[in-house]
Amino acid sequence: MSKVLIIGAGGVGNVVAHKCAQVPEVFSEILLASRNENKCKVIAADVKAATGREIQTASVDAENVEATVALIKKFQPKLLINVALPYQDLPLMDACLHAGIHYLDTANYEPPNHAKFEYSWQWAYQERFQKAGLTALLGSGFDPGVTNVFCAYAQKHLFDEIELIDIMDANAGDHGYPFATNFNPEINIREITQRGRFWEQGEWREIDPLSIHQEYEYPVLGAKSSYLLYHEELESLAQNIKGLKRIRFFMTFSEKYLTHLRVLENVGMTRIDPIEFQGQQIVPIQFLKAILPDPASLGPRTKGKTCIGCDITGTKDGKKKRVFIYNICDHQECYREVKSQAISYTTGVPAMIGGAMLATGKWLRPGVWNMEQCDPDPFMDMLNQHGLPWHIQELPVAE
Numbered sequence: 001m002s003k004v005l006i007i008g009a010g011g012v013g014n015v016v017a018h019k020c021a022q023v024p025e026v027f028s029e030i031l032l033a034s035r036n037e038n039k040c041k042v043i044a045a046d047v048k049a050a051t052g053r054e055i056q057t058a059s060v061d062a063e064n065v066e067a068t069v070a071l072i073k074k075f076q077p078k079l080l081i082n083v084a085l086p087y088q089d090l091p092l093m094d095a096c097l098h099a100g101i102h103y104l105d106t107a108n109y110e111p112p113n114h115a116k117f118e119y120s121w122q123w124a125y126q127e128r129f130q131k132a133g134l135t136a137l138l139g140s141g142f143d144p145g146v147t148n149v150f151c152a153y154a155q156k157h158l159f160d161e162i163e164l165i166d167i168m169d170a171n172a173g174d175h176g177y178p179f180a181t182n183f184n185p186e187i188n189i190r191e192i193t194q195r196g197r198f199w200e201q202g203e204w205r206e207i208d209p210l211s212i213h214q215e216y217e218y219p220v221l222g223a224k225s226s227y228l229l230y231h232e233e234l235e236s237l238a239q240n241i242k243g244l245k246r247i248r249f250f251m252t253f254s255e256k257y258l259t260h261l262r263v264l265e266n267v268g269m270t271r272i273d274p275i276e277f278q279g280q281q282i283v284p285i286q287f288l289k290a291i292l293p294d295p296a297s298l299g300p301r302t303k304g305k306t307c308i309g310c311d312i313t314g315t316k317d318g319k320k321k322r323v324f325i326y327n328i329c330d331h332q333e334c335y336r337e338v339k340s341q342a343i344s345y346t347t348g349v350p351a352m353i354g355g356a357m358l359a360t361g362k363w364l365r366p367g368v369w370n371m372e373q374c375d376p377d378p379f380m381d382m383l384n385q386h387g388l389p390w391h392i393q394e395l396p397v398a399e
């Protein structure tokens with residue numbers, strides 16, 4: 001049994017707190033800390049009502065390493081689950097090293113003034129975590145996260161060699177607003193408006209934003225327009241899946257969403273550089289975030305399902321083979337269970353499971369690791385037990 005410190009009381013933090021509270025045999029005590037403690041208290045009250053468990057709360061600025069170290073030393077957790085923003089990854093990794101505890105996050109570090117997604121900054125901590133005998137688990141959400149574990153499972157059990165991977169992410173949920181993002185709007189819009197990228201024959205290929213799309217037939221949801229984006233798990237999977245020839249990532253967007261995004265981009269509202277406004281400096285995308293619906297508020301309004309999975313082609317026993325490994329998640333069922341929509345749910349459940357892998361010692365190995373570098377089996381079992389059951393569909397091999 002382990003004490004866990006959760007940092008970040010947004011949509012995902014809410015789910016992680018609920019799900020950790022549901023497994024007292026793994027997480028004996030929980031402290032939820034965020035910039036604004038009131039948000040933690042609201043979540044703590046909901047968790048108490050749902051599970052009967054008390055969770056502690058605190059206020060912390062995760063960018064202040066000393067303050068986080070002081071909080072860790074006082075509470076003495078075994079691990080820290082970072083579900084604040086990607087900007088806080090490095091200071092939180094530093095705090096874990098100083099205080100001697102394990103680290104986990106769901107999104108790779110991004111410098112605030114440059115929309116750039118890469119693992120280099122966090123991989124640079126490899127030696128420090130190794131020397132300290134501590135584990136840092138990177139990207140334990142759904143994508144990255146479960147998608148990496150699906151690929152590791154396919155590599156271990158379904159294929160002798162994997163050649164092609166398309167990660168397919170469909171959200172067929174409707175929240176009734178003309179425009180809103182399902183997780184932090186600033187992080188979401190920065191991801192979508194950058195140039196697309198995929199990996200083929202050992203090289204990265206770049207395309208204009210959203211310039212490649214396909215109609216993909218998702219189980220349960222049916223055909224959906226899916227757009228090629230760069231997504232951070234491509235970087236580690238391209239290195240860790242042996243024999244891979246191509247890996248891409250696709251996400252669905254409605255025409256309505258894309259039209260809003262185009263207009264916001266054209267008028268400069270998605271800019272991430274500061275501008276002068278009435279005598280003060282503001283960053284347009286941060287102002288936009290302030291006026292868009294809070295993703296945490298979408299839960300009660302969102303109806304429909306998500307389907308996220310990995311379409312994998314390779315060979316087994318000398319024969320070509322193609323499978324889709326996926327999960328279907330229902331927005332309203334998530335809301336009934338933890339008062340959250342499916343995007344936060346599908347991120348928060350794997351964050352809890354990754355935490356359990358560290359807390360129970362199954363994935364403890366000094367160093368900095370991406371999910372596919374760990375044994376997929378215990379993680380896949382916990383997905384089935386904790387609300388994200390997965391399925392495997394055999395598909396015809398594309399000529």
Ligand code: NDP
Nearest residue numbers: 008009010011012035036062084107141142143144183184
């Ligand atoms: P939210 O914006 O809803 O929540 C972020 C929380 O972090 C807020 O409570 C915020 O506090 C807190 N926070 C921000 N800065 C600090 C700071 N300096 N110190 C302490 N707390 C801070 O985001 P989400 O919950 O939607 O997303 C959380 C994370 O999950 C993000 O990193 C996101 O990229 C990642 N994610 C990963 C996915 C995956 O599948 N891998 C999918 C979706 C999200 P305050 O309210 O005071 O601002």
